[in-house]
Amino acid sequence: MTKIHLYFVPGLAASKEIFKNIVLPIDQYEVHIIEWLIPEKKESLTSYAQRMAAFVTEENAVLVGVSFGGVVVQEMSKFLELQKLIIISSVKSKQELPKRFTVAKVTMAYKLLPTSIVSSVGDLTKFAIGPRSKKRLRLYNEYLSIKDKDYLDWAIEKMVNWNRNEVDTEVYHIHGDFDAVFPIKNIKNANILEGGTHIMILNKGSKVSKMLQNIIENH
Template sequence: MNKTPIYFVPGLAAGPEIFEHLELSPEKYELHFLKWKKPLALEESITNYAMRMTEDIKEKNPVLIGVSFGGIMVQEMSKFIDAKKVIIISSVKTNTELPKKFKMAKFTKAYKLFPTTIISNFVDFTKYFIGKSLKKRAKIYKKYLSVRSKSYINWSISAVLNWQQEKPIKNVVHIHGTKDKIFPIKNINNIIEVKGGTHIMILTKAKKISKIIDETLTC
């Protein structure tokens, strides 16, 4: 039995660790986890970046799966390779699905004032997290938000806000949580709903998402 190759792209500033709770049959699927590359420059287009990401794909006709910004990236990557299926999780299919606050940030250029130093030096800041709940959250952030390069963070924020996709690409499956506060479901159409799913449901509802992925690829 030939295994279906799947390439995963994590969310903004996240590493492949965010996919560790997925339960996909190793007899059916061959899993590959891509890492973020260093942008060539702040002005590098998302199109050029996506083309460079596809250089790490060795199999033909793979499945591409991306979370959040990774969902945007796999859609861009699919423009350079023949993908069997594109699955996005907690993401958007077009720039019209971005919330108003994102559009306002783009219009006012306020995103350029975002304190990226806080993320790039996140490990240093977590020592100030007080209380059991905050310390637990800090531990999670340190583990999963592992990409802290300031140049990458600046580039990726700009890439999200300036994404030019106006119409959904073909062959895309969109899995989205009903309680996603980053990309509110009210702005989004044509999805597979995950009840109670938040923006980090790849961690909290991995079993449900695994089932949806498997059903999508075997139907």
């Protein structure tokens, strides 16, 4: 039996360990995790996505991105022939971004975020998953492994300034109705996980796994 090759891209600054609770049948799936590259100086998102796409070496693969990784995989897909493109806890266009991102873009407030010191404390985690729960902050902070200032500055700028207008109709979207970073009120045409937060990849891994498998096998 030919296995389905599944490539994952994690959330902003997160390590591959964020996928530890995603469990799929090992006789059907071969899982690959693409870890973050350090961007070149002033590198465009398109150029970065092309470099990341080079890690997808299997034909007819499924590509999955979480949060900012969901934005990156949509850009990567321009350089790939995929079986499926799936995003989790992410957005499909700038229209789905929350107002605070728009304000940050207009005021360029994101440039004031002191990533050189933020990377070791909770502020970056709050940016990555929202401000609401101390328990969730602690949980997600365990998986924030990318502390490189150039990467963090670059990633935050690219997330805030993502300018896609047209939604790619080929994208499958899994989203939680309690996501504090990308509120459900802005999200259209998604597979909704009830009670899912922005870190449901960690704390609702079995349910996310089932939703992934359903999309891959039945759509």
